[in-house]
Amino acid sequence: MDVHTVTEGAETFTANVYLVTGERTVLVDAGTMAGVEDVVAEHTDDLDAVVLTHQHGDHVGELDAVLDRFDADLLAYDDHxxxxxxxxxxxxxxxxxxxxxxxxxxGHADDHVSLVSESTIFSGDVVVHDDGAFDDGSFGRTDMAGQSREVLIESIERLLERLPASVEHMYAGHGEEFHGDVRAVVERALERAERREPKYPE
Known part of the structure; x- marks a missing residue:
């Protein structure tokens, strides 16, 4: 299974978009980078599906362009x-x-899902390795309408309960990918979230 960050080097604000090739070629989120569908096409002629971690604008801005280019299924928690x-x-x-x-x-979004295998997690925005607020364990913002720090904390706890010890690859919605002790990164994110301090102090 190969994972390509197709928004790498984007000049506009976007979530990370990951193209996963293998038996079933899947795009995780679509981002807001114009031309993302062209970058996907550099790696594959056939896209089987797009899976959304959630439907915030920075994750779905170019979704129609991707779906118009490829005959791909769209998998999402919320209606679309x-x-x-x-x-x-x-x-x-x-x-x-x-x-x-x-x-x-x-917590960060009502429709947010994380995707976990025996080796890999696509964590969206619930937990990231580094995002400009914290390095080596950060969490999605919860200071906007419809968001909840308490719900986010419960989600990170649920994630830890169901995270296999063998997971060592983390692909988050923002920041850099991480390879190593993913559980430790998630635990640090939980500790920081539990302090109830603002993620981005004024």
Missing amino acids: PRRTEEIDDGDTIEIGDERFDVIHTP
């Missing part, structure tokens, strides 16, 4: 006009060459 398959907590989906558990992880 182009969704072809609903995913829910406890579901299992194939990405690349691995089976991933869908874990509902709200």
